[in-house]
Amino acid sequence: MQNAPVAVLFVLLGSPGWAASSPRVVDGDTIVLNGIVYRLHGIDAPEAGQKCSKPNGKSWECGKAAISALEELVLEKAVDCDDRGQDGYGRTIGVCKVGSEDINAMMVATGHAWAFRKYSTDYAALEDQAHSSHIGIWITDNQTTPWDYRAEKWTVGLQEAPDGCPIKGNISENGHIYHTPWSPWYKKTKVHVDEGERWFCDEAEAIKAGWRAPYWGR
Secondary structure, eight states: OOOOOOOOOBOOOOOTTOOOBOOEEEETTEEEETTEEEEETTEEOOOTTOOEEOTTSOEEOHHHHHHHHHHHHHTTSOBEEOOOOBOTTSOEEEOEEETTEEHHHHHHHTTSSEEOTTTOOTTHHHHHHHHHHTOGGGGSSOOOOHHHHHHHHHHHHHHHSGGGOOEEEEEETTEEEEEOTTSTTTTTOOOOGGGTOEEESSHHHHHHTTOBOOOOOO
């Protein structure tokens, strides 16, 4: 992957009453800050196990690269996130910043995430710039978007899951963790119903039952 030029993006600071804190990275577009799960507004990063194409036809782990990029932007830094309501999974949608730097924007500008145009065009211009510069996910045009990747994995999961419910609810020393069909650990995760583990039909159901998504980052 080519190194992306770092754009300096200035935005208005968040409300002065917010308490800044260092978050934990869940994946390339999700963090936990002060106990709140934030889904970064307007972007969609490659999934943790997703790979992207290189010009030579080989692949690179763009999902892991997105997680690393987000870690570099936020870990051990004072992060502020605004609140733009919740999604269907109880996560808070927000724009997160370190000082005046818009983290969401930086993920798109450096080619580590798509602008999620289905929900917002706020970062569409930055995506166009990254695309024209052929950086990150745009080193080739032959990439699978994360929403198509999830749909493909979901279809495969449905073929193997009981009663059309392909999400695996696992219990381990890390707690009650659920794995969607696009999880890197999906295939090796076994569901032991007799031990309290279970299958879920969607993520909202799993979260409501007390399970959480795995943390792929630090």
